[in-house]
Amino acid sequence: MKGNCMIVQSGGPTAVINNSMVGIIDAILQSPFSGKIYGAAGGIHGLLNESFIILNHLSIQDRYRLRWTPGAALGTWRHKLTAADVERIVAILRENDVRFFFYIGGNGSMNVAKAIGEYADAVGYEIAVIGVPKSIDNDLVGTDHSPGYGSAAKFLATSVLDIQMDMASYPVSNRITIIETMGRHTGWLAGACSLAEIADSNSQMLIYIPEVPFQLQDCLEKVSRAYEEKRNTVLIVAEGIRNSQGKVIHEDHLEYDSLGRLKLGGVSSCLKEAIEESTGIATRTISSSIWQRSSITLASKTDVDEAYSIGKEAWHQAEEGKTGVMVAMKRQSEEGKYSVLYQSVELEETAGKERFVPAEWYDPIQNAMTKQFKDYVLPIIQGEMLVPMEGGLPRYQRVM
Structure with missing residues (x-):
C-alpha cells in the first residue's frame, strides 16, 4: 500500500485515548503497509506547523505501556480552524504523501475531519479520512457510546x-x-x-x-x-x-x-x-x-479494550477504501450478555452534532436517573485495570 499515514489527537484528553492510537499503529504494522506512520505533535498545532513524530519505530513495549498511560501522548490543542488552515493542512498532507488520515476526537473534531476530507476531495487529492471517536462527555452522535x-x-x-x-x-x-x-x-x-x-x-x-x-x-x-x-x-x-x-x-x-x-x-x-x-x-x-x-487506575477495562479495538477498526476501514466516515459502536445484547459491533457512520451525520440524555432516562421530580440509564451505563464500566507500578507509582510512557 502506497503513501503514508497521519494520526492526530484532538480535544480534551481521556484516560484511554492512547489505546485508540496504539490500536491504529498495531493494525497498520500487522498489514502490508510499508509507509511512514506520522503523529502530529501537539494535535492540530503540530499538523499546521509540520511537527511530526515517526511512530513506526515505537517498540512493542512502548506501545504496550502507552495503553495504560492517560492523557494525549501526541499532544492536543484547542483551535478554531479557518478555511485557510484547512487549505494549508491538505497541502501539508499532500507534500508528505499522506494517504491515510486518522483524527481522534469528539464532535468538534469530526467537523474538522469532515472539512479536511471535503477540501481534499475538492482539489482532487486522494486520501482516506477516518474519524476515531473520543469523548468523556459521551455526546457523539452515531455511536452507542464514546471511548473515554x-x-x-x-x-x-x-x-x-x-x-x-x-x-x-x-x-x-x-x-x-x-x-x-x-x-x-x-x-x-x-x-x-x-x-x-x-x-x-x-x-x-x-x-x-x-x-x-x-x-x-x-x-x-x-x-x-x-x-x-x-x-x-x-x-x-x-x-x-x-x-x-x-x-x-x-x-x-x-x-x-x-x-x-x-x-x-x-x-x-x-x-x-x-x-x-x-x-x-x-x-x-x-x-x-x-x-x-x-485517572487510569480507576479506568474501565471494557473502555480500554474498546478504545483499542476502535483504533484497529479505523485502519481496517481505511484498508477497505472507506473515507469521510467515523468508526462507531453498535451495542449487542444477546441473552443479557453485552458486546459491541464496529461499523461506520458518515462524518456528515455526526460532525458538530450532540447526543443528549434521553428525556425518559431522567426523573425531573426526584432529580434522579432511571433504571434505563443505569442499565445503559453499567456494562461499559466493567473490568479493572492492573497498572504496572514502579516505586509505588504508575509507570507511564511518553512519546514527545
Missing part, C-alpha cells in the same frame, strides 16, 4: 461512593455536599454518579443535568427537608446546568475560551453560595476537575 466515557463514569461513581462511605462514618450527620462534573450541554457524566446510590443510606442524592432546567427553589426545599430530617444530601451538578431560560446559571461570572465558548466550571461554588444564603446550612463543594478524565 466508561472510564470517566467509573471514576465518578467510585468517587461518589467513597464520599458516601466517609459521610456514613458519622452516625448523626446532615451535611450538604455538592459534586461538580464536566458536561457542557449533556448530563452523561453527572448521570453516571447515580450508579453509586445506596438504597438504605442516610443520604439523598439529587442529580442535575443540562438537558433539564434547574429549579433552584425546588432544590432548596429538598436540601432543607433532608437537613431537618438529619439526613445528608449529595448534590451532583453538571457544569453546564441551565435555568428555565436556557442560561447557564452562573453565566454572568464566566469568561470565553479561544473557541468562543463559555469557560465552564464553578457552578458548585455558585450553588453553595445560594444554599448558604437562603438556608444558612453549611455546604461543601468538590470538583472532580480533570481527574475524571485522567
Whole structure:
C-alpha cells in the first residue's frame, strides 16, 4: 500500500485515548503497509506547523505501556480552524504523501475531519479520512457510546461512593455536599454518579443535568427537608446546568475560551453560595476537575479494550477504501450478555452534532436517573485495570 499515514489527537484528553492510537499503529504494522506512520505533535498545532513524530519505530513495549498511560501522548490543542488552515493542512498532507488520515476526537473534531476530507476531495487529492471517536462527555452522535466515557463514569461513581462511605462514618450527620462534573450541554457524566446510590443510606442524592432546567427553589426545599430530617444530601451538578431560560446559571461570572465558548466550571461554588444564603446550612463543594478524565487506575477495562479495538477498526476501514466516515459502536445484547459491533457512520451525520440524555432516562421530580440509564451505563464500566507500578507509582510512557 502506497503513501503514508497521519494520526492526530484532538480535544480534551481521556484516560484511554492512547489505546485508540496504539490500536491504529498495531493494525497498520500487522498489514502490508510499508509507509511512514506520522503523529502530529501537539494535535492540530503540530499538523499546521509540520511537527511530526515517526511512530513506526515505537517498540512493542512502548506501545504496550502507552495503553495504560492517560492523557494525549501526541499532544492536543484547542483551535478554531479557518478555511485557510484547512487549505494549508491538505497541502501539508499532500507534500508528505499522506494517504491515510486518522483524527481522534469528539464532535468538534469530526467537523474538522469532515472539512479536511471535503477540501481534499475538492482539489482532487486522494486520501482516506477516518474519524476515531473520543469523548468523556459521551455526546457523539452515531455511536452507542464514546471511548473515554466508561472510564470517566467509573471514576465518578467510585468517587461518589467513597464520599458516601466517609459521610456514613458519622452516625448523626446532615451535611450538604455538592459534586461538580464536566458536561457542557449533556448530563452523561453527572448521570453516571447515580450508579453509586445506596438504597438504605442516610443520604439523598439529587442529580442535575443540562438537558433539564434547574429549579433552584425546588432544590432548596429538598436540601432543607433532608437537613431537618438529619439526613445528608449529595448534590451532583453538571457544569453546564441551565435555568428555565436556557442560561447557564452562573453565566454572568464566566469568561470565553479561544473557541468562543463559555469557560465552564464553578457552578458548585455558585450553588453553595445560594444554599448558604437562603438556608444558612453549611455546604461543601468538590470538583472532580480533570481527574475524571485522567485517572487510569480507576479506568474501565471494557473502555480500554474498546478504545483499542476502535483504533484497529479505523485502519481496517481505511484498508477497505472507506473515507469521510467515523468508526462507531453498535451495542449487542444477546441473552443479557453485552458486546459491541464496529461499523461506520458518515462524518456528515455526526460532525458538530450532540447526543443528549434521553428525556425518559431522567426523573425531573426526584432529580434522579432511571433504571434505563443505569442499565445503559453499567456494562461499559466493567473490568479493572492492573497498572504496572514502579516505586509505588504508575509507570507511564511518553512519546514527545
